[in-house]
Amino acid sequence: MSKLSLQNAILTYEQLETTPSKIDEIPEDLEDNLRKLGCDLIQSAGILLRLPQVAMATAQVLFQRFFYVASLRKFSIRDIGMGSLFLASKVQESPCKIRDLINVYHYLIQRYRNLPVEPLEYFGSEVYEMKEALTVAEMQILKKLGFNVHVQLPYGLMVNYLKVLELTEHETIPQKAWGYLNDALRTNVYVCYQPPTIACAVIWLAARVAQVKLPTSPAWWELFESELEDIL
Amino acid sequence: MDIDIVEIVATPEVQTVVTPEVQFAVTPEVHSVASVATPEVQSTDTPPSVKIKTKKSKWDSESENEESESERKINKKKRNAKKALKATVDSEVDELGSQHESATEGVKRLKVSNDAVESPSIKSASPAAESVNEIIEVPSPQENTVSTPQSVVEQIIKPVSSKPPMLTGCRSVDNYEKLNRIEEGAYGVVFRARDKATGEIVALKKLKLDKEKNGFPITSLREVHTLLLAKHPNIVNVREIVVGDALKQIFIVMDFIEHDLKSLMEDMQSPFLQSEVKTIMLQLLSAVAMLHDNWIIHRDLKTSNLLLNNRGQIKVADFGLARKYGSPLGPMTELVVTLWYRAPELLLGAKKYSTAVDMWSVGCILGELVNKEPLLPGRTEIDQLDKIFKLLGMPNEKIWPGFSKLPHAKNIPYLKQSHNSIRSRFPYLTENGIDLIARLLTYDPAKRITAEEALKHPYFTESPLPKDPEMFPTWPSKGGGERRKSFVSPSAPNVAHGMGELDEEDQAFLGSIFENQGGNDYGFRLKV
Numbered sequence: 001m002s003k004l005s006l007q008n009a010i011l012t013y014e015q016l017e018t019t020p021s022k023i024d025e026i027p028e029d030l031e032d033n034l035r036k037l038g039c040d041l042i043q044s045a046g047i048l049l050r051l052p053q054v055a056m057a058t059a060q061v062l063f064q065r066f067f068y069v070a071s072l073r074k075f076s077i078r079d080i081g082m083g084s085l086f087l088a089s090k091v092q093e094s095p096c097k098i099r100d101l102i103n104v105y106h107y108l109i110q111r112y113r114n115l116p117v118e119p120l121e122y123f124g125s126e127v128y129e130m131k132e133a134l135t136v137a138e139m140q141i142l143k144k145l146g147f148n149v150h151v152q153l154p155y156g157l158m159v160n161y162l163k164v165l166e167l168t169e170h171e172t173i174p175q176k177a178w179g180y181l182n183d184a185l186r187t188n189v190y191v192c193y194q195p196p197t198i199a200c201a202v203i204w205l206a207a208r209v210a211q212v213k214l215p216t217s218p219a220w221w222e223l224f225e226s227e228l229e230d231i232l
Numbered sequence: 233m234d235i236d237i238v239e240i241v242a243t244p245e246v247q248t249v250v251t252p253e254v255q256f257a258v259t260p261e262v263h264s265v266a267s268v269a270t271p272e273v274q275s276t277d278t279p280p281s282v283k284i285k286t287k288k289s290k291w292d293s294e295s296e297n298e299e300s301e302s303e304r305k306i307n308k309k310k311r312n313a314k315k316a317l318k319a320t321v322d323s324e325v326d327e328l329g330s331q332h333e334s335a336t337e338g339v340k341r342l343k344v345s346n347d348a349v350e351s352p353s354i355k356s357a358s359p360a361a362e363s364v365n366e367i368i369e370v371p372s373p374q375e376n377t378v379s380t381p382q383s384v385v386e387q388i389i390k391p392v393s394s395k396p397p398m399l400t401g402c403r404s405v406d407n408y409e410k411l412n413r414i415e416e417g418a419y420g421v422v423f424r425a426r427d428k429a430t431g432e433i434v435a436l437k438k439l440k441l442d443k444e445k446n447g448f449p450i451t452s453l454r455e456v457h458t459l460l461l462a463k464h465p466n467i468v469n470v471r472e473i474v475v476g477d478a479l480k481q482i483f484i485v486m487d488f489i490e491h492d493l494k495s496l497m498e499d500m501q502s503p504f505l506q507s508e509v510k511t512i513m514l515q516l517l518s519a520v521a522m523l524h525d526n527w528i529i530h531r532d533l534k535t536s537n538l539l540l541n542n543r544g545q546i547k548v549a550d551f552g553l554a555r556k557y558g559s560p561l562g563p564m565t566e567l568v569v570t571l572w573y574r575a576p577e578l579l580l581g582a583k584k585y586s587t588a589v590d591m592w593s594v595g596c597i598l599g600e601l602v603n604k605e606p607l608l609p610g611r612t613e614i615d616q617l618d619k620i621f622k623l624l625g626m627p628n629e630k631i632w633p634g635f636s637k638l639p640h641a642k643n644i645p646y647l648k649q650s651h652n653s654i655r656s657r658f659p660y661l662t663e664n665g666i667d668l669i670a671r672l673l674t675y676d677p678a679k680r681i682t683a684e685e686a687l688k689h690p691y692f693t694e695s696p697l698p699k700d701p702e703m704f705p706t707w708p709s710k711g712g713g714e715r716r717k718s719f720v721s722p723s724a725p726n727v728a729h730g731m732g733e734l735d736e737e738d739q740a741f742l743g744s745i746f747e748n749q750g751g752n753d754y755g756f757r758l759k760v
């Protein structure tokens with residue numbers, strides 16, 4: 001029995017169906033919306049902090065995972081979002097500064113609420129409070145996820161598959177597939193499937209949209225060890 | 233396949249996918265995200281296509297294991313997720329795009345982005361391929377392997393476990409009964425403990441987090457991560473991470489190993505036999521070769537971090553300083569490796585270094601094993617260099633091209649001696665033994681022997697041959713409570729343990745302490 005693994009954690013059907021938030025009587029669509037908003041914030045904050053996309057992607061996967069083991073009633077998407085991004089930036093070897101992260105989150109949330117944005121006071125209580133919340137959240141994520149915080153991402157794989165399929169030069173497919181990978185971060189796709197499957201799925205989808213036929217014999221997805229059933 | 237397509241296309245939400253608005257990739261914001269990130273991800277994550285195929289069978293067998301029932305359910309769930317995703321894509325991407333644009337401006341006002349530009353993390357956003365070449369003088373690992381670090385990760389993942397992990401939280405440290413404290417290292421405390429469920433004896437390393445200003449230390453993240461990556465018979469096995477009651481109590485649970493070489497040697501009457509030295513060295517080299525092959529530098533190899541069990545097996549421990557190189561990193565800190573085992577390029581301030589720093593440490597360890605005393609026990613950095621020069625002679629541009637351009641090369645005391653005196657330090661060692669030490673302690677890191685090469689060195693095939701580990705003598709274990717130990721030995725510099733990632737305030741503070749480095753006496757940086 002090894003509790004620690006480098007592989008992505010994949011949820012059981014029960015874990016997917018009965019989220020802690022659901023048990024806490026949070027309506028499903030509210031949960032979905034909060035998850036999306038949380039991920040949007042992470043993505044935007046990462047862009048503002050100029051973090052590499054792998055950091056934002058990792059953070060969103062951690063964020064999604066977290067709310068399969070903890071309830072939205074107990075943890076706020078702001079804190080867990082900040083904590084995920086902070087942790088992910090370290091996991092991806094491009095650590096960001098706590099202060100920058102707090103400023104960016106403060107800014108994004110003020111904007112989201114349509115409130116005027118004023119810079120945080122350097123030694124203000126709000127900074128202190130956010131700092132505290134951030135570090136507590138980071139620790140909670142580590143503990144609740146059992147330190148399984150090294151996320152395998154499908155970006156690199158996808159680029160490789162495209163190369164093999166000779167699609168890297170295609171006008172729309174690479175861009176689109178890449179975009180789907182980013183968008184899928186806001187769904188539970190990354191906690192349902194391993195990276196190769198996800199990579200195949202987005203290529204399939206992008207090719208479909210571009211009306212490009214992919215080789216079927218041998219079936220191209222088999223090359224990348226994905227089950228057709230999974231892709232669809 | 234067709235059926236499913238029809239099904240998907242038939243649903244109203246998904247149809248939007250095919251409509252022109254969905255060409256969201258054209259939205260400026262998304263576009264730029266992708267293009268900024270692409271080069272980086274390509275070079276870090278991309279396994280060469282050769283590797284893709286080798287993975288095939290493993291993945292296949294894995295998917296066979298899964299129950300189709302729950303899979304189908306999940307599939308459905310996923311399909312729903314996808315539909316939802318698509319439905320939201322067009323509407324939200326636009327919105328998000330404009331939001332980001334104005335957001336960027338706003339933050340400029342906040343001067344956040346100003347700071348960010350200067351911070352080292354931004355440098356890492358540059359294409360990885362470039363920075364790898366810049367930062368690391370790469371010796372052999374790259375020549376014989378085409379793989380990028382990430383692909384290696386993927387190779388290793390599989391053996392670790394074929395099933396993906398369950399998402400479960402850390403267990404409590406209460407699952408273990410603490411027996412005794414083994415030793416307080418510089419950065420953590422290690423306990424011997426018993427697994428209450430199985431009765432097995434384990435070691436619990438408590439991470440020191442209390443003073444952390446930057447949340448969970450990146451060094452500890454690396455420690456856990458590399459221990460997971462580095463599954464090898466000669467690397468200590470990590471079982472799990474457990475937590476205590478307080479927020480900041482975190483323990484790494486490892487197999488308990490009876491001895492560490494440092495305290496063992498202190499208690500031994502006479503040095504290890506040559507046959508034993510060879511067995512220890514072969515195991516050490518095999519672990520190091522594996523690490524280096526996987527782009528991991530240990531950065532703190534020394535006898536107190538080498539554990540030995542009662543079956544003659546060596547286990548490399550303490551990955552607190554280990555890190556992967558080759559990913560897009562800024563220059564690495566030269567303040568790694570405990571002084572006595574620190575390579576000359578680090579002492580001379582090189583910020584570009586490689587796996588060769590570990591090989592120097594291995595050389596120091598070999599010398600220590602043979603003589604049962606530290607080979608180069610310097611008191612300060614200057615003293616350390618002095619001891620090295622006395623053993624090996626003064627380096628020069630001829631034997632070590634680039635030497636004189638290293639940051640501290642101008643500030644070191646010149647020693648006239650040009651010959652090396654290894655022979656006289658090891659009167660009983662064979663020519664082959666001397667040769668191996670000399671190759672490990674080669675000044676020029678580019679010429680220093682690699683772990684892979686060292687494993688093939690004739691020293692190991694000449695008489696006396698390495699001893700069968702099972703035939704090793706056994707000693708009473710200090711950590712096992714059979715005797716308390718009490719030695720003081722130096723540790724790797726504090727800076728390497730996360731101080732590099734301090735707040736601006738603290739960095740300013742440190743700056744004032746370290747300002748006059750390069751002078752004769754910068755030994756104050758050491759934590760001895």
Ligand SMILES: Nc1ncnc2c1ncn2[C@@H]1O[C@H](COP(=O)(O)OP(=O)(O)OP(=O)(O)O)[C@@H](O)[C@H]1O
Nearest residue numbers: 417418419420422435486487488489492536550723
């Ligand atoms: N798995 C283990 N089994 C038995 N003893 C262990 C184990 N791991 C560590 N130790 C003991 O604890 C000591 C310190 O462990 P470790 O080196 O991992 O911690 P550290 O805090 O990084 O120490 P330092 O920085 O001083 O090297 C080791 O030298 C060894 O004596």
Ligand SMILES: [Mg+2]
Nearest residue numbers: 417536537550
């Ligand atoms: Mg140690």
